Amino acid sequence: MNPQQLWDRYKTHFCAVPSLGLSLDISRMNFDDGFFASMAPAMGKAYRAMDALEAGAIANPDEKRMVGHYWLRAPRLAPEPAITKEIEGTVAAIRDFAAKVHSGAVKPEKAPKFTRLLSVGIGGSALGPEFVADALGEPGKDALVAHFVDNTDPDGIARDLEKLGGPLDETITIVMSKSGSTPETRNGMLVVAEAYRKAGLDFAKHAVAVTGVGSKLDQQVQKEGWLARFPMWDWVGGRTSELSAVGLTPGFLQGLDMEAMLEGAAAMDVATRVHDTPKNPAALLALMWHAATDGKGLKDMVVLPYKDRLLLFSRYLQQLVMESLGKQLDLDGNRVDQGISVYGNKGSTDQHAYVQQLRDGVNNFFLTFIRVLEDGGTGLEVEPGVTAGDYLHGFLLGTRSALFANDRHSVTITVPRVDARTIGALIALFERAVGFYATLVNINAYHQPGVEAGKKAAAEVLTLQAKVVGALSSSPQTAEAIAAAIGQPDDAETTYLILQHLAANGRIQGHPASDPASATFAAK
Numbered sequence: 001m002n003p004q005q006l007w008d009r010y011k012t013h014f015c016a017v018p019s020l021g022l023s024l025d026i027s028r029m030n031f032d033d034g035f036f037a038s039m040a041p042a043m044g045k046a047y048r049a050m051d052a053l054e055a056g057a058i059a060n061p062d063e064k065r066m067v068g069h070y071w072l073r074a075p076r077l078a079p080e081p082a083i084t085k086e087i088e089g090t091v092a093a094i095r096d097f098a099a100k101v102h103s104g105a106v107k108p109e110k111a112p113k114f115t116r117l118l119s120v121g122i123g124g125s126a127l128g129p130e131f132v133a134d135a136l137g138e139p140g141k142d143a144l145v146a147h148f149v150d151n152t153d154p155d156g157i158a159r160d161l162e163k164l165g166g167p168l169d170e171t172i173t174i175v176m177s178k179s180g181s182t183p184e185t186r187n188g189m190l191v192v193a194e195a196y197r198k199a200g201l202d203f204a205k206h207a208v209a210v211t212g213v214g215s216k217l218d219q220q221v222q223k224e225g226w227l228a229r230f231p232m233w234d235w236v237g238g239r240t241s242e243l244s245a246v247g248l249t250p251g252f253l254q255g256l257d258m259e260a261m262l263e264g265a266a267a268m269d270v271a272t273r274v275h276d277t278p279k280n281p282a283a284l285l286a287l288m289w290h291a292a293t294d295g296k297g298l299k300d301m302v303v304l305p306y307k308d309r310l311l312l313f314s315r316y317l318q319q320l321v322m323e324s325l326g327k328q329l330d331l332d333g334n335r336v337d338q339g340i341s342v343y344g345n346k347g348s349t350d351q352h353a354y355v356q357q358l359r360d361g362v363n364n365f366f367l368t369f370i371r372v373l374e375d376g377g378t379g380l381e382v383e384p385g386v387t388a389g390d391y392l393h394g395f396l397l398g399t400r401s402a403l404f405a406n407d408r409h410s411v412t413i414t415v416p417r418v419d420a421r422t423i424g425a426l427i428a429l430f431e432r433a434v435g436f437y438a439t440l441v442n443i444n445a446y447h448q449p450g451v452e453a454g455k456k457a458a459a460e461v462l463t464l465q466a467k468v469v470g471a472l473s474s475s476p477q478t479a480e481a482i483a484a485a486i487g488q489p490d491d492a493e494t495t496y497l498i499l500q501h502l503a504a505n506g507r508i509q510g511h512p513a514s515d516p517a518s519a520t521f522a523a524k
């Protein structure tokens with residue numbers, strides 16, 4: 001394709017959302033003239049499925065649930081007045097609570113005001129809030145400085161607590177878990193609560209929860225009388241919960257313009273509800289994913305925002321895309337092994353890392369460039385007439401061209417700036433693209449049966465650990481002997497790994513050997 005043909009293709013397929021100043025360029029993707037016509041029937045089905053979903057259909061058949069994240073930013077579109085009321089009431093309650101925290105009307109046990117927030121959650125109850133806090137936070141200016149605990153790693157949590165950089169008495173902790181029973185989050189909460197206790201503080205007087213009504217966490221919150229609790233609903237999935245209480249609670253507390261984020265998402269929803277594919281950026285994205293991966297996940301999606309504030313977007317999208325699309329079975333029960341792998345950090349930083357392989361190595365990906373028009377920061381000229389931002393922009397265009405010249409395809413999303421409205425719009429754009437794509441490949445995007453297998457296996461490891469510890473005595477034994485003694489000889493390897501871990505932490509005696517079979521272990 002010569003430059004003139006490429007420019008013509010750019011103009012032909014250019015898709016803009018004027019209300020958001022956002023546009024999508026698909027000209028550098030590989031599709032032929034007949035592609036859209038051939039996909040029209042499938043896309044028509046995707047539109048109809050999305051309309052039904054928004055109208056309250058059971059779009060998540062396995063879990064028999066409605067899928068309502070679009071109602072969060074247009075509550076009047078919810079299928080039942082009670083849902084509209086719930087959404088509006090929750091947004092108002094969170095906004096009101098945050099205002100009281102900011103004014104000092106809601107204050108900590110022993111300090112005059114809260115100055116920082118610590119959010120404890122994982123997966124959908126962490127990735128959106130972390131992305132948004134990083135993208136929109138203004139160090140030194142935020143109403144509350146945001147920090148996160150998102151794992152059950154004790155060392156990681158200790159570091160997170162260190163990073164607070166000040167006394168816990170000015171820290172409000174938000175425990176977020178839709179199910180209210182996720183072990184990592186429970187553990188994070190227990191470690192954080194212990195830190196409050198050690199500081200002579202009552203955790204409940206510093207704690208807020210976002211969880212499903214009646215969950216285990218919810219019951220604890222009510223019993224202990226925490227500062228506040230905000231609901232999660234079963235019709236909002238974790239990975240699409242950024243505009244529910246999960247995102248709104250830390251966002252409003254941090255002092256971010258969450259109203260603008262809701263508006264940006266609502267504006268994108270309006271633009272992506274239209275059944276006119278050339279004008280619908282979410283439909284175009286979904287179709288490009290299909291074209292690039294042959295509808296089978298044959299290529300990975302590399303997400304390259306040229307803007308530091310969007311660094312965590314690829315991590316956020318990783319869950320949204322991979323947990324939604326990574327499915328073994330389709331809706332008819334056929335084995336399909338679907339999915340699209342997502343990775344990426346930011347440009348031009350990645351140009352000095354893995355872009356070498358993208359340009360010259362295995363061609364198993366397509367790119368999503370995110371281009372931000374306003375540079376921000378200083379306009380200092382680093383060379384006559386050239387700013388640092390010009391370099392960043394130049395690197396994006398240059399990298400995109402160099403990759404395209406070597407048959408590496410890309411879509412480019414252009415946004416005016418990184419602000420709350422744009423972030424809301426980007427989230428909504430990808431949420432809907434994922435929904436459309438799921439229908440194109442006939443899968444349920446709204447459940448995650450695969451995650452359960454790992455959780456179940458982890459619980460079994462802990463059950464085994466209890467038995468292994470119970471079988472230890474003062475005389476050293478090998479892992480094999482212990483596994484046999486508890487009647488689980490097939491679990492010798494896991495038994496060895498458990499013992500090795502306990503010994504490394506000084507909880508039992510370990511006598512290492514050059515091979516796992518000869519190492520011995522004893523009670524302390």
Ligand SMILES: O=P(O)(O)OC[C@H]1O[C@H](O)[C@H](O)[C@@H](O)[C@@H]1O
Nearest residue numbers: 123124125177178179182238451
């Ligand atoms: O919010 P929670 O119930 O604690 O769930 C947190 C996360 O855990 C699970 O493993 C799911 O796969 C995720 O979709 C979810 O976001």
